Amino acid sequence: xxxxxxxxxxxxxxxxxxxxxxxxxxxxxxxxxxxxxxxxxxxxxxxxxxxxxxxxxxxxxxxxxxxxxxxxxxxxxxxxxxxxxxxxxxxxxxxxxxxxxxxxxxxxxxxxxxxxxxxxxxxxxxxxxxxxxxxxxxxxxxxxxxxxxxxxxxxxxxxxxxxxxxxxxxxxxxxxxxxxxxxxxxxxxxxxxxxxxxxxxxxxxxxxxxxxxxxxxxxxxxxxxxxxxxxxxxxxxxxxxxxxxxxxxxxxxxxxxxxxxxxxxxxxxxxxxxxxxxxxxxxxxxxxxxxxxxxxxxxxxxxxxxxxxxxxxxxxxxxxxxxxxxx
Amino acid sequence: xxxxxxxxxxxxxxxxxxxxxxxxxxxxxxxxxxxxxxxxxxxxxxxxxxxxxxxxxxxxxxxxxxxxxxxxxxxxxxxxxxxxxxxxxxxxxxxxxxxxxxxxxxxxxxxxxxxxxxxxxxxxxxxxxxxxxxxxxxxxxxxxxxxxxxxxxxxxxxxxxxxxxxxxxxxxxxxxxxxxxxxxxxxxxxxxxxxxxxxxxxxxxxxxxxxxxxxxxxxxxxxxxxxxxxxxxxxxxxxxxxxxxxxxxxxxxxxxxxxxxxxxxxxxxxxxxxxxxxxxxxx
Ligand code: HEM
Numbered sequence: 001x002x003x004x005x006x007x008x009x010x011x012x013x014x015x016x017x018x019x020x021x022x023x024x025x026x027x028x029x030x031x032x033x034x035x036x037x038x039x040x041x042x043x044x045x046x047x048x049x050x051x052x053x054x055x056x057x058x059x060x061x062x063x064x065x066x067x068x069x070x071x072x073x074x075x076x077x078x079x080x081x082x083x084x085x086x087x088x089x090x091x092x093x094x095x096x097x098x099x100x101x102x103x104x105x106x107x108x109x110x111x112x113x114x115x116x117x118x119x120x121x122x123x124x125x126x127x128x129x130x131x132x133x134x135x136x137x138x139x140x141x142x143x144x145x146x147x148x149x150x151x152x153x154x155x156x157x158x159x160x161x162x163x164x165x166x167x168x169x170x171x172x173x174x175x176x177x178x179x180x181x182x183x184x185x186x187x188x189x190x191x192x193x194x195x196x197x198x199x200x201x202x203x204x205x206x207x208x209x210x211x212x213x214x215x216x217x218x219x220x221x222x223x224x225x226x227x228x229x230x231x232x233x234x235x236x237x238x239x240x241x242x243x244x245x246x247x248x249x250x251x252x253x254x255x256x257x258x259x260x261x262x263x264x265x266x267x268x269x270x271x272x273x274x275x276x277x278x279x280x281x282x283x284x285x286x287x288x289x290x291x292x293x294x295x296x297x298x299x300x301x302x303x304x305x306x307x308x309x310x311x312x313x314x315x316x317x318x319x320x321x322x323x324x325x326x327x
Numbered sequence: 328x329x330x331x332x333x334x335x336x337x338x339x340x341x342x343x344x345x346x347x348x349x350x351x352x353x354x355x356x357x358x359x360x361x362x363x364x365x366x367x368x369x370x371x372x373x374x375x376x377x378x379x380x381x382x383x384x385x386x387x388x389x390x391x392x393x394x395x396x397x398x399x400x401x402x403x404x405x406x407x408x409x410x411x412x413x414x415x416x417x418x419x420x421x422x423x424x425x426x427x428x429x430x431x432x433x434x435x436x437x438x439x440x441x442x443x444x445x446x447x448x449x450x451x452x453x454x455x456x457x458x459x460x461x462x463x464x465x466x467x468x469x470x471x472x473x474x475x476x477x478x479x480x481x482x483x484x485x486x487x488x489x490x491x492x493x494x495x496x497x498x499x500x501x502x503x504x505x506x507x508x509x510x511x512x513x514x515x516x517x518x519x520x521x522x523x524x525x526x527x528x529x530x531x532x533x534x535x536x537x538x539x540x541x542x543x544x545x546x547x548x549x550x551x552x553x554x555x556x557x558x559x560x561x562x563x564x565x566x567x568x569x570x571x572x573x574x575x576x577x578x579x580x581x582x583x584x585x586x587x588x589x590x591x592x593x594x595x596x597x598x599x600x601x602x603x604x605x606x607x608x609x610x
Binding site for chain 1: 369370371373374378379382383387388389443444446447448449462484487488489491492493494495496497499500501503504505508509511512515516519520521524528529530531533594598
């Protein structure tokens with residue numbers, strides 16, 4: 001054996017020491033490229049929203065008559081300094097974002113399609129929150145009767161008419177759709193925004209939903225994944241305990257089967273809204289989640305300390321670069 | 328490489344550590360793991376800018392899901408092969424389970440670990456390490472056991488309708504929690520804390536250890552890295568079972584390239600994954 005050791009030593013050097021500096025340099029370059037492209041991409045993302053905001057609308061394709069009225073209303077109402085007016089419940093911001101209005105699903109509607117009775121001449125004031133709230137729904141009803149009828153029967157609709165404390169908080173058309181920048185539904189962007197629409201008032205439900213496959217997939221752009229309204233309905237929402245609900249004992253399976261044709265009763269008992277690390281979660285789910293949390297902390301902490309100490313010793317003894325091969 | 332070493336080609340000896348079977352299995356694990364991490368983690372870290380970039384690069388969530396399943400098949404293949412080998416080793420070849428050579432953890436590993444910590448603090452010599460060190464054993468078994476859990480839960484999520492025909496719906500909740508956390512744990516263990524460090528970051532292997540690709544390492548290196556195995560073999564006279572003439576220069580160069588390419592690629596995948604995970608903390 002001994003006679004071969006000299007050549008073996010030679011070989012060992014060739015395999016380890018001679019390549020170290022070069023390889024370390026390559027790794028450094030690769031890291032630099034990764035970081036540089038990260039910084040680049042980060043700067044482009046922050047720029048994007050700014051550019052979309054500044055695009056001016058083109059009103060050329062508007063119908064002449066309504067365009068005329070709309071333009072006149074906007075002469076005043078697209079002025080940001082118009083400011084707010086006080087009504088008996090709070091303030092109304094009189095500013096209308098003209099670009100957003102023209103880009104909205106109602107971009108072609110004249111202002112007085114909803115604000116009936118308003119003309120561009122100096123107009124009478126209705127500084128009354130109740131007026132707005134009532135007319136808000138009524139205005140929509142004129143053209144979207146189907147949705148209005150459904151909404152009226154729904155839990156949100158019933159609450160909003162009840163005049164109770166919960167009713168104040170229950171959404172009317174414009175709480176979910178907005179007023180002067182109503183978006184077309186059915187696009188991916190709209191579907192991705194639905195969880196935020198409901199999340200304004202149901203934040204906890206939104207968080208748990210986003211942690212299921214559906215939520216993750218829709219966030220990353222898989223259009224066929226379910227959102228809140230695919231399970232709960234949009235205008236016909238009822239508490240799960242109501243037999244009419246799309247998620248009641250009797251209806252939940254067909255609801256899942258819209259997209260999971262092979263689903264069985266067991267499938268529909270999957271828990272959509274569960275936070276695994278919450279004590280309210282079923283015990284077994286909670287136990288597994290906590291076990292992993294502790295395990296991850298323990299393993300990473302131990303591995304991290306072991307690694308750092310190893311590197312420390314290696315540097316201290318000059319094992320990395322000094323004496324080649326660590327010997 | 329100097330011309331002088333070439334002349335002595337015939338005299339070189341190397342130590343053979345991994346058989347072609349184990350090297351092949353390592354390729355399976357490596358390729359499937361990279362693929363699974365890249366197609367899986369973006370779902371877990373859905374709000375990260377880099378998740379979206381990666382998903383778009385794969386052609387969307389559905390396409391990435393398909394790729395995830397394809398890589399999963401490769402991963403399961405590794406598991407079947409390694410499991411069969413274990414069964415063959417124990418039942419067929421009647422190989423020793425508790426020996427100095429074995430991958431099964433024993434008391435010595437505990438002592439080695441204490442010894443290493445003493446060495447870290449300069450309070451003792453580096454322990455004489457055996458054929459498999461305690462961190463290599465941890466790596467091996469963590470992966471094997473992890474594959475059972477992650478593969479099992481993954482298959483349940485792959486076939487959710489079939490799973491819930493037999494089991495209640497909460498099984499899918501459990502599968503998701505398990506899969507998601509185990510994947511995160513495995514990614515950390517492999518990309519940072521244990522595996523990459525032992526293969527690239529340790530002073531003994533920095534910047535890359537070729538042995539898993541070529542199967543051998545220079546005898547000199549072997550003696551220093553695995554002193555106990557060397558000593559045992561010297562005493563038992565079994566050194567010639569593992570020491571062989573070095574392969575040709577062309578072959579050595581090829582393994583050098585393979586190692587280099589894999590190292591750069593692995594480094595890229597690991598950096599990207601870390602970037603993806605860390606990004607949401609700051610943006
Ligand atoms: C070995 C067999 C495996 C199978 C059958 C499998 C299957 C699956 C399936 C069906 C999903 C659900 C998402 C989808 O439909 O695309 C998933 C998610 C995921 N997989 Fe795997 N997988 C396997 C291994 C792995 C491994 C080794 C990793 C990484 C270490 C991994 C990481 C992930 C992650 C991070 C998710 C997302 C979990 C989440 O939503 O938080 N998988 N996997």
